[in-house]
Amino acid sequence: MFAWLRNIYESWIDYPKQPGDLLSGRYCVRSLLGMGSYGLTYLCLDRHSGQEVAVKLPRPSKRAQAVQLLQREAHIMRKMEHPFIPKLLEIDQHSDGMYMVMEYVSGMTLEELIFEQERSFTEQECIVYILELMERVLHVHERGYIHRDIRIPNVIHREGKPYLIDFGLALAVGERQEDVFTEAMLEKRAPERQDVAFYSDLYDVGHFMLFMLYSSYEPQPDQPPGSWQEELMLSQPVRHILERLFQIRPRYEHSRQFMQELEEALLQLEVNP
Template identity: 50%
Template sequence: MELERSWQRLIGLFADRPGRQGIIIGDRYVIRELLGMGSYGLTYLCVDQQTGREVALKESKPSKGRLAARLLSREADVLQHLHHPAIPKLLDTFNVRRRNYMVTEYVRGQTLEQLIFEEGQQYTERECLELACQLLSPVAHVHQQGFIHGDIRIPNVIVREGRVHLIDFGLARRLGEPLLPELKRRMKDVPELEDEPAIPDQDLQDIGHFLLFMLYSAYEPQKGSAPASWQEELQLTPALHEMLERLLGLRPGYEGGAGELQREMDRLRALL
């Protein structure tokens, strides 16, 4: 069994080898660089020869077979329903030699993960709220169109000229739709919530974790102090403390969804 898994990994390394700079895909898109490699796809920065524009081209991972192709198709289906300035537009989909591709607008900027871990950026309460409040706009639009994003994290939020953009809809699904059984078998850390049909609260809880992560960017533990809960470690405004507990399910949540949360954030921002 171990030998079989090793052989499969070796085949995967060969099959998923990224395309080189300068290669033209689909007789149109010229690879400039590999932007990232996820569990089910490879994303490139390309130049569209027909328009001269930079675009993001995503390829389903060959080693993941039909599941990767299905996820890419689902992602494209979600994006074609979304029209928001903070969400990349779907530009093209095509197949070449049994490989599946999706092309979207390219958002030039830095992810919050890069800003925090590579640039050492720290955020105040007000700045965290401002970014989370901006993020609520595209999230609310996703919900209004009948979907959830399903993966709101700092690597999937790009900041460009002070404005946030929500990317990577690879785990997005329709409201009421359960997580794909194939994903459950492959994901070891799927929260219990993922066993339930998709609801907006799942994205709002992710925003709570997102906000908490942002707040920790400025946290400096005292030497010799024992690890404690975020309630003990972070000195937060009482109203923000309560908001986080509501988002994280420690108190009754926001029945009014993203709209109610938006109003609460606006009220809190006015107080800071």
């Protein structure tokens, strides 16, 4: 009964802002972009600059914990400074509390690209794209952080380039999620993603890569469902890479190892397409 009442209360107090609402007398809400474990992110029009921005507010139901996590996320984003990672523009207080303003990256997710634009990827195209994405991931890793949420919604395809967004779950190398997030905010993660380590991000990249490779998959009539190893006709280098990403074979301990093998695989595919 208590849990039910708590859910009703949180739904009410966290009810999103509506289009036309004004934040801090400056940011006019256009739409809700997403709702996470501790924050709500809106697409807004900055009335000062005329530009679209993303504004993240803490969830009222999470109280001071959400404010602390929003400040923490802003601190991490300040350290990124990369042309393909949204820039932190401002973090400040307004009449309703704390808010964080970021560059808004318009574009499509990979899912939208494949299913709405009917885009498919060859092995070579997939490797080229993943190498570009990994340049962003490596940038994060070299600043001492693990993104921990490299999923399809958090990679935006814009003008042919991948942008890495949403650092809400990021942790510094050596941190424990239990020391940062409350138990209610902790998500159940696969064993391969539990550690706050480079290879947990690479495991996520493996699933991202697999999704791209399935864009060219055409099942045969009456073919029973199978594993990706059974369904996809992959070259030996690409299969080997995926098995290391999924920790079937010895895992990559660093992003540079993975990127080097990607480059070697690309060369092999160019020689023997």
